[in-house]
Amino acid sequence: MRKLRTHELARKSVEQFKSSKKSPIVVVLDNIRSMNNVGSIFRTSDAFMVEKLYLCGFTGTPPHREITKTAIGAENSVEWEYVESTEEVVERLKKEGYHLVALEQTDASDNLNDCTLDFKPVAFILGNEIDGVSQTVIDKCDRCVEIPQLGTKHSFNVAVSYGMLLWDYAKTNKLF
Amino acid sequence: MRKLRTHELARKSVEQFKSSKKSPIVVVLDNIRSMNNVGSIFRTSDAFMVEKLYLCGFTGTPPHREITKTAIGAENSVEWEYVESTEEVVERLKKEGYHLVALEQTDASDNLNDCTLDFKPVAFILGNEIDGVSQTVIDKCDRCVEIPQLGTKHSFNVAVSYGMLLWDYAKTNKLF
8 A cells, every 4th residue: 555645636726626516514613712723623624625614702713823733724725704793603594594503512412423414504513612612602503413422521622523523424415 | 402511421530431441442643743633632532432542653642731731631541652663563453453544545545435444453543744654554554544535635634534533433333
């Protein structure tokens, strides 16, 4: 098995990305503190052809050195918009027909292991590293989904759990 | 939907983790440069009850402030061992009956979207952020798996792709 070189991977250029059909996914970042996480979410979003990222509250925005460090340029391919109020964004998306899914542990969350995420279009809402998605935002969502955990920690890193969520969605909806 | 508080999540203590049955998974880190990635891999491994992490080459080891920052204590629950030579570890694991799966883009990689990762026990090998898994290590593996990407970037962040890989494995093998 021979490792492939970069040029053999045949990825899209930024221009090709911009003009390509996107996946029926938008993502809302509700007060994400770490620029590393924001950048990492951009990078993962690029791979899944996410339609748009909404950066809300005190979530940092490009251009920013710390975002670029983990986005490695994906902040230039994936469309994004800064909106101060997360509530305003989710209300707008609901009106536009998006199914609103918060990644959060609540008393009524669906377990990602048991549920089928086949909603199109979907808006995934990701929350702060410590406090999660705001309760006022959850109150406007159609459902919450949680990724089960067997160990000692209370949560996954938000950028890692976003990867798992998108992978599950992509496989379910045959995005590849 | 009401957000759960930390004490409602009923996670294991470190002592309970240590004495609990583990998942049939070990993970080999082949020269991971970023302590943030190492810590994040510890945190994800905790959630999936990974048996053991092998930290190889110049991969950093606990105790280290930067690892703790992203592992948030999971470096105390998940068993780990430092071994300088990655090749030595994979040879040892092969003798012990592990199926060796490198996460790497090669000319003969299985696409995670099409293949069924039902090998037990399994050893996942993760590589350096720039150079990936060493060719000399790949030469000793049973297979390579790659996660498809539709965008402009050549790879996922290693800690994020590890999350996707484990989630896929957990769902396939009903670890939850």
